Structure formats: structure tokens, C-alpha cells
Amino acid sequence: MHDIYNFVSGPLVWVSFIIFFGGSLYRLISMAVLARKKDVFVYEYMSLKFGLRSILHWIIPFGTVKWRKNPLFTIVTFTFHICIIFIPIFLSAHIILWKESWGISWWYISDTAADVLAIVVIASCIFFLVRRIVLPEVKYLTSISDYVILAIVAAPFITGFWTYHQWPGFKVMGIIHIVAGEIMLAAIPFTRLIHMIFFPFTRGYMGSEFGAIRHAKDW
């Protein structure tokens, strides 16, 4: 078991980071090259000012009509997205690991806070799951892959929570937790989780078209 632990918390971490950064970079570059070849006018119309203007409205909670119309969804989606980036980076247990292997460390949140935030993330995932099953307009669009993606995102938090509380089998769960985190990271470039990487470009482009050409708001 110790060997497995060493493997998943050593080389596999590297692999997942390489897949994540390399894959994301590959996706970005190949998109840029394809756009240069086939949608070259995208470069002409892209406007930094109007792109950012639109992005800014959309990343501020309640900054758009859409966000204001669906307050519950807005609150859940913003907390969820902030938490899944924030928790892994500022968790004390993670920082200890980084310190041990790379000698770097930074500010971290208290374990209780992390615990609460993990519950928030898990609850959000349940919210998204229920939404997919219950709301007809979401159900209609949903395919099996959407559930798989949701599971990929929820898994590191559920397993992490389990391990932290030292529930039965937590040692094995700890290993599963590490693997789950690595799977999530590696899945980002190659699943619809890519929306995290592409968001600034799709939104920025629509913002540019609306702002610079059409002199209208897109929020």
C-alpha cells in the first residue's frame, strides 16, 4: 500500500499536471491555429476592451440579467466554481505536501473552513445533479457524459472529506482521493471541462462582436 501511495502521490502527480498544462496549452494553440486557418476574421473582430467588458459582467455574481433572473443558480454556481479552485490550492494538507516535496508553501485556510467549503462543493454537485434530472430543459440536453463529468468533479471532494474525517477505510480512500484529483485535472483539457479554458475566448468574442460592431451589451 505504501508503494501505491508513493506512486500516486509522486509520479502520477507529475503526469496529471503535465497532462493538464500540456493538454490545455495544446487545446488553446490548436484552436488558435484552426481559427487562423478557417475563421480568420475572429482575429479581426476580437477586441480587448469589449471582450473584457463582457467577461467582467459575466464573472461578477448578479452582473448580468441572466444571473439576476436565476438567483439560486447564480449563488450556487459562483460559490461552487470559486470553491473548486480555491480549496485545493489553499488546503493546509495540500500545502504540507507541497512543502515536503518542493519546499514551497503559502497561506492556507483552517481545516474547519475547508471542511465547510467541501460540504458546499458536494452540496452544489448534488444541486447540479438534481437539476439535470428534474429540469426538463436540462434533462433534454443531458447525456451520460454529463453525469460522468459531474462525478469526476465531485469525487475528489467526497473522497477528501472522507479521508479528513478518518471514516472507515480512510487510508484507501486517501489514495482514491489523490487519484480522483489527478483524474479531474487530466480530464479538463479533454472533456467539456475545457469550458474553464475556453470561457474567456467564447465570451470575449461575443462581447467583441456585440460591443465593437453592434454597439450593444451582451449581458
Next chain:
Amino acid sequence: MAEPAIKRNDESYKIVDEGIDKGIARLSPEKIEQVINKVLAAETGARLKTYVETCVHCGLCSEACHYYLSHDNDPKFSPAGKVKQTIWEILKRKGKVDPEFIRDASRIASTECNLCRRCAMYCPFGIDIAYLMSVVRRLCHMLGVTQLYIQDTAHSHSATLNQMWVKEDEWIDTLFWQEEEAQDEISSLRIPIEKEGSEIFYSVIAPEPKFRAQLIYQAAVIMNAAGVDFTMPATPGWDNSDQCMFTGDYEMMGRLKKAHFETAMRLKVKRIVMGECGHAFRSVYDVGNRWLAWKMPPIPVTHAVEFYYELLKQGKIKIAKKYDKPVTFQDPCNIIRGKGLHEKARYVVEALCEEFIEMHPNREHNYCCCAGGGVINTGPQYKMKRIKGNRIKAEQLFATKTRGAKVIIAPCHNCHGGIEDILHHHGLDMELHFLGDIIYKVMEKPV
């Protein structure tokens, strides 16, 4: 869990359209696969790929669409729902779809989406559903599957360079005729034809000379009263409309816009001012020019709303007595989400009318009339579909009427068509006018 993309039991399926039937009859799965893959490879790229791969299937765009809202939130009519039934399937099956699939795809893209772009303001990623539906229309066009009526207007465009089979002499006659009529009212009035070096080329859509010649009369009165130096061409190229943009016949769209711009160049005008039409503006200002590789139109283009704004602001038109019936304003998507003319339009309305009552939602968030994007041009078979597809507009208008509005001002030809049908069907007793109608009524006229 995963629901089938296509359900073929809804009533719209029974609509008989020869253009579709004959087109479908000529198809084979092999031909479809070959054409689809050829078009996708040649004409689509990063945008299509990124939009499809970024969409997280969240359904947030649903409530943007008037079709969805008007069909009791039926997911088949949601923006992403339409993409699921068309583009996603086509990509998943790598173009291996049967002729009946193409029949459904054409119905969805051409009669269940107005390309109004409202959904782009509700999808957090700004995924351009209107673009995706245009790709479907393009595929259908390349497969020879287009609704008969709109295909007829596309044929007219290609044979005459105008939408309504107006012959050259008929066009010139109409201008002379309207000039003569208007001279009864203002004896010095002129509609200068082919006047090289004029400030403005005034362009209209072909339905104006064909059915609504009084609009040319009114425009002439406004131009003459304001002392505007304008001209209208005697040659093809006078029509700014463009149904080819909507059928996916982009080669023809390019020819039309080229003729239009070249006419302006030949007349050596400083700019084109166009009548109150939304889709024509989209074609000249946004879509057609791009096909011709002009980032922006090669010659400035001004929509009527903006032009009236200038005339009023500069005091070139004086108001004798404001219009006294309470009015509301339909923001046409192609000049609001298409050019941001909402505040200028309000300036004009308030300058002309005593009482202005907003409808809700408004400005960029107004609902489309359900006629635009070529949908009204698909023909009378689809009329009930448009009316049913925009119950939400009827509700919006009714609510505005309850708050006192008696007149709807809509500076767009398609909006007129769409709203007229809605008013009539629901027995909503409201008047419908262009801005030009109101200006003509309330302005000071020379004698």
C-alpha cells in the same frame, strides 16, 4: 437519462412544402454524407468546434428563446435543444444522416429559429446559436432543401438582384409615380434618380415598390422637407434586402451586396441610408460585407432610425404637432442587438409622440417578432407556427396595451409582418406603424 434527439410526432411535421419535399426526394444518404462533410471541412473551423465542445449542456439559454417560452417551455425549442437535434447529431454521426433527418433539420433551423441572437445574452459562454443554426441552413441549401417560398425570393434575387421580381422599368416607374403623387402635396418635391455625387443613396427593400409604395412617398417627403441631398439608382442594386443570407446561399448574398455597394460607388455618394428594415441592415452592415471580405461596409451605412435621429437632433425636421395616441416601441433585434440603436430610437419616438410606454422586456432584451431571420419568408404554411411560436410576444403586447399603449411603432418590415399576424390572431386591437408613418403625420411640410 439521454433522450432521443429527434421526435417526429409534432404537428409542424404535417406542413406541406414542395420545396422541402422535392429536395428531400432527390437525396440519398451517400449524397448527404458527402455534401455535409465537404461543407463542414471547407467552411467551418474553430468557432463550430469550440462552441460544440464548450457547451456544458446547462440549459441556461432556454429562457432566452421566444419559441421555448411560447411552447410552454418545451425543451425541443430551447436554443441548445435545437443544436442538439441538428449539429450535435450531424457531428456525432459524422454526416451519416438520412433524408428525413435533413427534413427535420431544415424545419428547425429555418422555421424554429429567427437568428435573433437573444440567446447569446443568456448563455454564460456567449455561444452563438444563431451561427450554428446558420450552418445548418447552409448545409440544407447545399443539399437543395429549402422552403419553397423563400427559395423563390432567392431565385428572384439571383435573376433580378431584387427580392420581388421587380423589373427595371417597374422600379423606375414606381419612383416617378410616387414623385408625381407627392408633388400634389408638395409641388417642388423631387425623387432624384441617378444623381451622381449626391450625399446619400437612399435604398429600400423590394417589397416597398411592390406593395408599400407609400413608404417611398413618405421618405421622399421627409427627405425634401429636411433638404437632404439624396438619390435613388435606376439600375439593379437599389434593393438592400437579402433572403439569400437566410437560405444559406452565401455566393448569391455576396453578389447582392457587391451590386449594392458598387451602385453606391458608381453614384459617388458619401453614404447609404436605408429604409426601416432590420434584416437588410444585418445583411449590409454585418453579414454580407464579411462575405466580401470587408471588415466593415466599404461605404458608411445608416439605418433609418439613426437617420431620423440626426434629422430631428439637427432640427432639419420640425414637428408641427406631436402624435397624441400613446405609443409603445418594438426594438427590432437586427438594429438593436445588431447596432445598438435603442436609445436613438427612443429619442426619435419621444420627439414625435406625446406619450411613450415601454414594453417589457425592452432594448437588447426585447423578444424577437418571430418573423425575422427569413422565417416569415418561408411562406404562409408556416404562419400559424410563427404565431404559436410567439405567444410570449402577444402577452408582452397585451401587457403594454393594458398599461395604455394604443399604437406599436416598429421600424422594421419583418417586425410588421410578424406583429400584424400576432395582433390579428389574438384579436389585439392595436395600431402598428413605422417611424416614417408618424414623422410624415406630425412634421411641418413645405408647400
